[in-house]
Amino acid sequence: MSLTSRKLFSSCLQLPKIEKLAIRTLFSKTSLGLENYDRTREKVKFQFREMEDRFRSKMTDFVAPDSKNMVFTEDLKNMLYLAEGNDEDLQLLEKMMLKYKEQNSELRFGSFIFGPVIMRTYHTLNKPKEALKAFNNPALKGMFDQLGSYQILLDLLYENKMYNEMLTITDYVLNQQHHSTRYPRNVVVLTLAACYKINSPDSLKYMSKFWKDLIDAGHLPMRRAITFAAGLAINQGSPHIALELLTETARQNYVTIRSLKVSALTDLNRLDDVLPILRSVLGFDTNSNLKQTFNKDVIEKYKLAVKKLNKKDITLEFERIYEQLTNQGHIVNTSLDELLCSEIEAIDRNLQLRDQRMVAASFNYNRDARNRRFPTRPGLQDIL
Numbered sequence: 001m002s003l004t005s006r007k008l009f010s011s012c013l014q015l016p017k018i019e020k021l022a023i024r025t026l027f028s029k030t031s032l033g034l035e036n037y038d039r040t041r042e043k044v045k046f047q048f049r050e051m052e053d054r055f056r057s058k059m060t061d062f063v064a065p066d067s068k069n070m071v072f073t074e075d076l077k078n079m080l081y082l083a084e085g086n087d088e089d090l091q092l093l094e095k096m097m098l099k100y101k102e103q104n105s106e107l108r109f110g111s112f113i114f115g116p117v118i119m120r121t122y123h124t125l126n127k128p129k130e131a132l133k134a135f136n137n138p139a140l141k142g143m144f145d146q147l148g149s150y151q152i153l154l155d156l157l158y159e160n161k162m163y164n165e166m167l168t169i170t171d172y173v174l175n176q177q178h179h180s181t182r183y184p185r186n187v188v189v190l191t192l193a194a195c196y197k198i199n200s201p202d203s204l205k206y207m208s209k210f211w212k213d214l215i216d217a218g219h220l221p222m223r224r225a226i227t228f229a230a231g232l233a234i235n236q237g238s239p240h241i242a243l244e245l246l247t248e249t250a251r252q253n254y255v256t257i258r259s260l261k262v263s264a265l266t267d268l269n270r271l272d273d274v275l276p277i278l279r280s281v282l283g284f285d286t287n288s289n290l291k292q293t294f295n296k297d298v299i300e301k302y303k304l305a306v307k308k309l310n311k312k313d314i315t316l317e318f319e320r321i322y323e324q325l326t327n328q329g330h331i332v333n334t335s336l337d338e339l340l341c342s343e344i345e346a347i348d349r350n351l352q353l354r355d356q357r358m359v360a361a362s363f364n365y366n367r368d369a370r371n372r373r374f375p376t377r378p379g380l381q382d383i384l
């Protein structure tokens with residue numbers, strides 16, 4: 001290939017990027033499968049670079065009420081990668097989904113699972129209302145009954161601060177699974193993130209019931225789920241609940257766990273119990289990239305409480321520890337809220353595969369599982 005030809009070919013690949021709003025995500029693009037989606041989208045757009053309009057026109061004719069033409073798997077797949085965020089494309093996509101689903105109600109001629117890809121399309125275009133409409137459409141029932149579809153939709157709603165809608169989706173997911181065995185871990189994280197963001201007495205009540213159901217089902221929540229629940233409890237004036245929740249974490253040496261403990265104990269006015277936690281990070285290698293830290297706003301909260309208490313022995317000990325924490329770089333400027341809501345980069349593949357097996361099995365599970373009981377933690381149950 002000549003230099004001129006290579007330049008021309010390269011310029012053809014320079015496809016316009018979709019501009020998304022600067023919104024905070026909870027799960028990274030990689031963990032949601034959005035990076036692979038974007039790569040496939042670019043390839044399909046390159047393949048259709050001179051025939052996109054003709055394809056749209058043909059599909060518009062195919063979905064007309066009086067049309068006898070069928071929408072095949074490849075047609076819908078291509079539209080999912082070609083769709084832009086304008087009303088015309090979104091309406092065409094919806095009609096194609098409806099016709100495809102109607103065709104498949106009598107004859108299943110394709111085995112492709114569309115749910116996650118559809119949700120990735122809406123996520124990429126940042127269209128939460130359209131995604132929710134499709135999910136709730138009775139005519140598309142069953143199309144989105146996959147763990148991936150739930151997670152991508154919940155993340156999209158989270159990005160757009162549609163937290164109450166997230167809880168509605170969670171209720172649907174739990175009903176679909178008939179409360180069998182353990183719950184999908186990422187759905188649990190997103191649900192508790194929504195409760196944390198709502199930050200109201202009602203969301204605390206929802207979280208408490210949700211947590212009891214998790215424990216009854218034998219579920220061991222991820223650390224991020226626990227910290228969201230504990231953060232909500234603290235914000236709603238229930239630090240005693242937060243402390244009990246935090247004991248559910250096997251590893252207590254994470255910055256979020258330490259900072260939440262300090263915050264909860266401060267609210268309970270147990271200031272002397274905070275000192276050992278602050279002291280626990282001292283003496284570690286100060287040159288390590290894995291330095292154990294506390295959030296600055298949490299330390300400031302404790303400092304104000306110590307000043308208000310005005311107890312000499314606690315004040316002197318805290319001042320000594322505070323100086324060491326500062327000099328050794330154990331205090332970070334990132335707020336506790338920012339840390340709690342930071343993006344989740346990686347997903348443990350083994351846990352993800354386990355969840356997928358559970359979701360698949362939940363639609364045809366052994367009825368004996370209904371009677372299976374798991375030990376609960378009485379102390380935590382009583383508090384919640």
